[in-house]
Each structure stands twice: as structure tokens, then as C-alpha cells.
Amino acid sequence: MALRHAVLAALLVGDGSDAGDTGGDSGGRGEYSGYQLAKAFDIGVANFWHALPQQLYAELAKLEKEGLVAGRQVIQETRPNKRLFRVTDAGLAELDAFAAASSKPSFIRDDLLVKVQAADSVDTGPVIEQLEERASVAEAKIELFGKVLRKMRGELDEEEFLRRGERIGPYLTCLRGLALEQENREWSMRVAAVLRERRAAHVER
Amino acid sequence: MALRHAVLAALLVGDGSDAGDTGGDSGGRGEYSGYQLAKAFDIGVANFWHALPQQLYAELAKLEKEGLVAGRQVIQETRPNKRLFRVTDAGLAELDAFAAASSKPSFIRDDLLVKVQAADSVDTGPVIEQLEERASVAEAKIELFGKVLRKMRGELDEEEFLRRGERIGPYLTCLRGLALEQENREWSMRVAAVLRERRAAHVER
DNA sequence: TCATCATAGTCAAGAAAATGACTATTCAGA
DNA sequence: TCTGAATAGTCATTTTCTTGACTATGATGA
Known part of the structure; x- marks a missing residue:
């Protein structure tokens, strides 16, 4: 429900x-x-x-x-x-x-994170690829959200819009989406880099 | 499955x-x-x-x-x-x-975001309260994650640990959790502030 | 001309998840 | 001594989700 x-x-x-x-x-x-x-x-x-x-x-x-x-x-x-x-x-x-009414705690489910959690026990090759894929998808979304936000606020700058704009709900949730995807991109790229380095070190050893 | x-x-x-x-x-x-x-x-x-x-x-x-x-x-x-x-x-x-295998796209579901999306059409009072509650929960989690991360990496600093530590999977996912909660806190506080201001302006009007 | 995409849906089977209650035992505190 | 929390689970019902089809039409592109 x-x-x-x-x-x-x-x-x-x-x-x-x-x-x-x-x-x-x-x-x-x-x-x-x-x-x-x-x-x-x-x-x-x-x-x-x-x-x-x-x-x-x-x-x-x-x-x-x-x-x-x-x-x-x-x-x-x-x-x-x-x-x-x-x-x-x-x-x-x-x-x-x-x-x-009170909110249910937020609910999240992410395959890729499960794979990273198990990174020490599985082959990281495909995981790295998936992380990079995700980073680029996130990148695309970031651009899309940027456009959507600009369109929503029109002439006004953000502060102004949030103060006086009518209908700010979707704007606020879109801001959240943007932040989420930025975080997603940063994290994915960092983890991919870390796992890559470790693979390289592993081979040399 | x-x-x-x-x-x-x-x-x-x-x-x-x-x-x-x-x-x-x-x-x-x-x-x-x-x-x-x-x-x-x-x-x-x-x-x-x-x-x-x-x-x-x-x-x-x-x-x-x-x-x-x-x-x-x-x-x-x-x-x-x-x-x-x-x-x-x-x-x-x-x-x-x-x-x-390829990952399913990540799956998210968050009541509170639905409420913010509808913020222009519903009473924002309770929503503001919930946002503030969420910010403080996020704050607590941030501290918890900080402790967990410090414990996992032990003596080493983060870079060092990620390069040479054994078992970094849970560390990496915990980093993600930390970033997520930080983002959560920032956003919740900002949105609560915006909605509060608008309520105030509305009353004065 | 043929294929495929975009629009605009509907249906049914089966898997997965949520809800709520229920059974036991031990330990700490009022 | 009684209560409640923590440990350690189980069961059954209902709801929700997923999967994979299937029906149409018009427009676009090769």
C-alpha cells in the first residue's frame, strides 16, 4: 500500500x-x-x-x-x-x-554493492567493468538532471526559485537525485581504481 | 534469486x-x-x-x-x-x-522523498519534522560508520589500507554508506530549511 | 516495401517479500 | 519476584513484484 x-x-x-x-x-x-x-x-x-x-x-x-x-x-x-x-x-x-504519517525507513537494494562487498573472494575483473559502466551512466544522469533543474527554475537562480517558485517539490527531489548520482559516480570511480591497483599489484607479486 | x-x-x-x-x-x-x-x-x-x-x-x-x-x-x-x-x-x-553477471539497476524506495515530491500539495509541517528526524538519524549513522571504518583499517591510513589491507570489500561498501548518509543529512537539512522558510512566508502573506 | 520504433495498453503465473504472531531460555534490573 | 530485553529461531497468510507474454496502430527509416 x-x-x-x-x-x-x-x-x-x-x-x-x-x-x-x-x-x-x-x-x-x-x-x-x-x-x-x-x-x-x-x-x-x-x-x-x-x-x-x-x-x-x-x-x-x-x-x-x-x-x-x-x-x-x-x-x-x-x-x-x-x-x-x-x-x-x-x-x-x-x-x-x-x-x-510516519515514514518507513528507506529501502535500498543494489547488486553491485553486494559484489563489492564480496570483492576479496571473487574475481574483480567483471566488477571493475561494471563499476566503470555505472560511473558513466551516472555521468549521463548528472547532465540530464542539470538540464531538468535549469528548465524547472527558469530565469531564477536556485535560492530565488526555492524561496518564491511555485511547485518546488519535484525540484527538491531532483536535487536529491543529482546528489545521489554524483556520489554514485565518485564512489564507483574510486572503487574501480582501487580494485584495479590491487589487481596489478597482485600480478606483479 | x-x-x-x-x-x-x-x-x-x-x-x-x-x-x-x-x-x-x-x-x-x-x-x-x-x-x-x-x-x-x-x-x-x-x-x-x-x-x-x-x-x-x-x-x-x-x-x-x-x-x-x-x-x-x-x-x-x-x-x-x-x-x-x-x-x-x-x-x-x-x-x-x-x-x-550483469547487475540489475539499483532499486530504491523512499517514502520521505514521495512526500517531498508532493510538498506543494500537502501540509508540510509533518514532513519538515520527518526531515529533521532523518537528518539526526543520518548524523548518528555517520558517527557509527566513522568508528567502524577506523576499526577496520586499524593502524593504517585509508590509502595505505586500500592498497595493502586484506579484506577491503566491507570497507568500500561502508565508505559508500558513509557518503550516502552524509548526503542524506545535507539534503534533509536543506529541504527542511527551505520548507520552513516557505511556511513562514506563507503565514506572513 | 519491410522492419522497427513509439504509442497505449492488458493478462496471467509464479517468485519474493512483508506482516504478524508464536515458542523458548537466560540475564539484568526494579 | 516480576518484567522486559536479548538470544535463537519458526510459521502462515497476504500482498507485492517480476517475468514474459500478447494486442493494436501509425510513423520513421533503410
Whole structure:
């Protein structure tokens, strides 16, 4: 019972879609199809919540049945039809209650760290490769986040934006993603270097 | 099929136990009871792999059935009897294969980040409290990790240890945990401050 | 023209994980 | 003497996740 809140939070951000009707302010609430949501999840929310598209579709269906989101069919001619969802007032109330309740400790699971933990007992060759691969993926994400952040804050500088901007939630979580990936890159590169040196020393010996 | 590798990696570290027999080198492999493993997981492995005690017991039983770990009964008079497990050669081979295979992308899930993402639409009061709570928990972990790292490297300084120390895997993962918690603390404090300021501005308005 | 990508989903089986309760014993402290 | 914490586990139910399919259409590129 927790993916639901991530979905609600992601839906709230709204916009970023190419959905025709920009008319009618819905109280800062956006509209997404399951498909769009899946993509938004991938780049934004994935920094703190991982989920597969199938889960999102299933969760949206459940949320609709419970009245926390409202869906409407959009018939398209050039594309398959889709259903757009927006958060209802009940959904907003649910999110508010969630925010007030105590948080579960954060949950992490990382194969690569397990491999590093076992580095003294296994062949480090492939592990080094994976660390370098990860560092370069992190690098790419860092650039992406930089762009996303610049776009979100527009003309304002960061301090200014955080003080007066409307809708800073996604900005703050994106900052976290950025810091995480920077840390990820630093650590991966350092560990790769350490393991490489030790391999070299081992061969010479 | 992945918790198993985290368990194997954790078992390899070994030692830290008060088990009587320190005689007989087992090739750098330690021995743990399920109970001890659960505690070791909590402080060490939990930085990159979260698991409940029940899962560990279940996984140890499976691993034993498959011959990847070997258990032996230890009869105790002052305490309930226990079973100690050590990784077998087959277990080591399994870990090695795992290390060589490609890694799944890391998996993260964090309630508090979901709340921050929704910060523009919910009451931020409780969220601020939770952020501050998290910062202080992170602070405590930072100190703990500092101690653990100092203990692991002994007399040597870090560079020296990473070059010549035996068993650096757990050290490297602990470094990661440290960096993660530092980042966690910085971010939590900053976000709490930003949200506080905005609340204040909102009231004045 | 054929292949493949992007859009927009749905379904079902099986593995894994979370939850919550339950059994025992010993030791320390109120 | 009673309570509660630490040690050392086990069991069963439910929920959640993962895996791997399958259905369509339109646009893009070779």
C-alpha cells in the first residue's frame, strides 16, 4: 500500500504532456495516461521509487476504483486511444494523510554493492567493468538532471526559485537525485581504481 | 534469486562473533548464526540491501539445501542452541558467477522523498519534522560508520589500507554508506530549511 | 516495401517479500 | 519476584513484484 502514494505524487506534477487541452486550471493537478506516467516515473520519480509500467497500470485501475483518481477516455485518431487520469480531492486527502504519517525507513537494494562487498573472494575483473559502466551512466544522469533543474527554475537562480517558485517539490527531489548520482559516480570511480591497483599489484607479486 | 548473494557476501566477512572456536582458518570465511547474520545485516549490509530476519532464516535454509552454505549445530547451555553457517566452495563459486553477471539497476524506495515530491500539495509541517528526524538519524549513522571504518583499517591510513589491507570489500561498501548518509543529512537539512522558510512566508502573506 | 520504433495498453503465473504472531531460555534490573 | 530485553529461531497468510507474454496502430527509416 505505498506505490499508490508515489503514483499520486507523480500525477500531481502534471504537465509536460502534449495533451491538447491546456485550458481549465485543475488546482495544479496534472493529467497523465498510464503510458506517460510510466515515462515520467522513469526519469523523475525513479530516483526514489522504482516501478514497472504494469504496476502503474494496475495501480491506476485500483486508485480509480477507490475514487482517488478520475480517468477519462480520450479518443485519438492518429494514435491508439488512451485514458488520462487526474488526482481527485479524495486522492489529495489521501496524500496529505500519507505525508503526515510516519515514514518507513528507506529501502535500498543494489547488486553491485553486494559484489563489492564480496570483492576479496571473487574475481574483480567483471566488477571493475561494471563499476566503470555505472560511473558513466551516472555521468549521463548528472547532465540530464542539470538540464531538468535549469528548465524547472527558469530565469531564477536556485535560492530565488526555492524561496518564491511555485511547485518546488519535484525540484527538491531532483536535487536529491543529482546528489545521489554524483556520489554514485565518485564512489564507483574510486572503487574501480582501487580494485584495479590491487589487481596489478597482485600480478606483479 | 538475489537475496542469496547478499547473504553469501555477508557470511564471507565472518568474525565479529563471540563463537568460541577461533582455531582453524576457514579460508577467510566466517561463521554466523541466523540471528547474528540478521544483526550484521542491519548495520553493514543494510546500506545496500534491506532484509528482514525471517527472510534470512528462510534463505539460509534454502542455501543449505543447495549446498552453498554448511550449517552445524552448536549446543549451548546458557543460551538456546544455535546453528552456525559458513559458505562452502560451491557457495563461493556461485558468488563468483554472480559477480561476473550483469547487475540489475539499483532499486530504491523512499517514502520521505514521495512526500517531498508532493510538498506543494500537502501540509508540510509533518514532513519538515520527518526531515529533521532523518537528518539526526543520518548524523548518528555517520558517527557509527566513522568508528567502524577506523576499526577496520586499524593502524593504517585509508590509502595505505586500500592498497595493502586484506579484506577491503566491507570497507568500500561502508565508505559508500558513509557518503550516502552524509548526503542524506545535507539534503534533509536543506529541504527542511527551505520548507520552513516557505511556511513562514506563507503565514506572513 | 519491410522492419522497427513509439504509442497505449492488458493478462496471467509464479517468485519474493512483508506482516504478524508464536515458542523458548537466560540475564539484568526494579 | 516480576518484567522486559536479548538470544535463537519458526510459521502462515497476504500482498507485492517480476517475468514474459500478447494486442493494436501509425510513423520513421533503410
